Amino acid sequence: MGVFLTQAMQQISAQVASFRLNILPSRKPNIEQLRQHNVDVAFSPFAPDHNDIMSVRLFDDVARCYYDPAYRSPPVTEQDFDNARYVGLSFTKGASASQTDKRIIQAIDANTIIRTNSFATMATFIKGSELMAIVPSKLNTLGFEHLDSVALPYQPTPITMRMLWHKKYQKDPKHQWFREQIVASTDIFRTP
Numbered sequence: 001m002g003v004f005l006t007q008a009m010q011q012i013s014a015q016v017a018s019f020r021l022n023i024l025p026s027r028k029p030n031i032e033q034l035r036q037h038n039v040d041v042a043f044s045p046f047a048p049d050h051n052d053i054m055s056v057r058l059f060d061d062v063a064r065c066y067y068d069p070a071y072r073s074p075p076v077t078e079q080d081f082d083n084a085r086y087v088g089l090s091f092t093k094g095a096s097a098s099q100t101d102k103r104i105i106q107a108i109d110a111n112t113i114i115r116t117n118s119f120a121t122m123a124t125f126i127k128g129s130e131l132m133a134i135v136p137s138k139l140n141t142l143g144f145e146h147l148d149s150v151a152l153p154y155q156p157t158p159i160t161m162r163m164l165w166h167k168k169y170q171k172d173p174k175h176q177w178f179r180e181q182i183v184a185s186t187d188i189f190r191t192p
Contacts, residue, residue: 004058008185012178034166040178042164052167056179059189061136061159064149066123072130078153081108087125087133088112108134123147136161138189161186 005021012019031050033039048055065075075081086108114125122133123143134152135144136159163182169175 004182004185004189008182011185012181015181034164037166037168040165040169040175041182044162044164045159047160047162048164053164054167054170055162055164056183058161058163058183058186059138061138061161061189063134063152063156063159064137065132065134065152066126066144066147066149067132068127068129069148071128072132074148074150075132075153076150081153082111084111084132085130086112087114087116087122087131089119089122089135090115090117119143 009019009021030042031048031053034042034053043058065081067074075084088108114131116122116125119135119139120143122135123146125131126133126147127143137149163179165175165179
């Protein structure tokens with residue numbers, strides 16, 4: 001997400017005199033933060049199931065397996081994936097996966113030796129080691145750009161990244177403009 005947020009920050013800063021962007025780490029957005037107006041927007045692959053939370057699709061993605069080619073060969077078979085050691089992301093309770101993804105997640109979970117709260121930190125553990133990570137492909141600029149990646153040995157469920165906000169701001173002109181800037185910044189991820 002760093003790529004489109006950087007792009008959004010540049011677009012917004014060019015148009016307004018004063019602007020601050022405060023990014024809070026979150027695995028699954030805390031809906032109460034939106035309701036209590038502690039945050040203006042949240043980004044999540046999880047669709048909201050609350051009537052007072054609005055959302056828009058930003059882009060679609062697919063998971064890939066990242067590794068350091070200087071320290072290991074690419075995994076090819078399901079057994080290669082099952083026997084590898086991983087760096088994983090710490091998820092909050094309530095995060096879910098499709099049935100197809102659950103099988104590989106269980107195998108990876110059993111072999112995850114490091115858990116972290118950010119994608120960028122995951123990349124630092126992979127570099128210079130035999131560890132691997134399975135992450136969304138469009139996050140490859142968060143330290144993953146110096147690593148190689150391969151497709152997973154099964155068809156992963158597509159990931160849809162969304163922007164969420166409270167309905168109170170749905171028609172607020174400033175908030176609408178802000179959301180438009182975020183959506184425009186994700187054009188770099190869209191395929192024609």
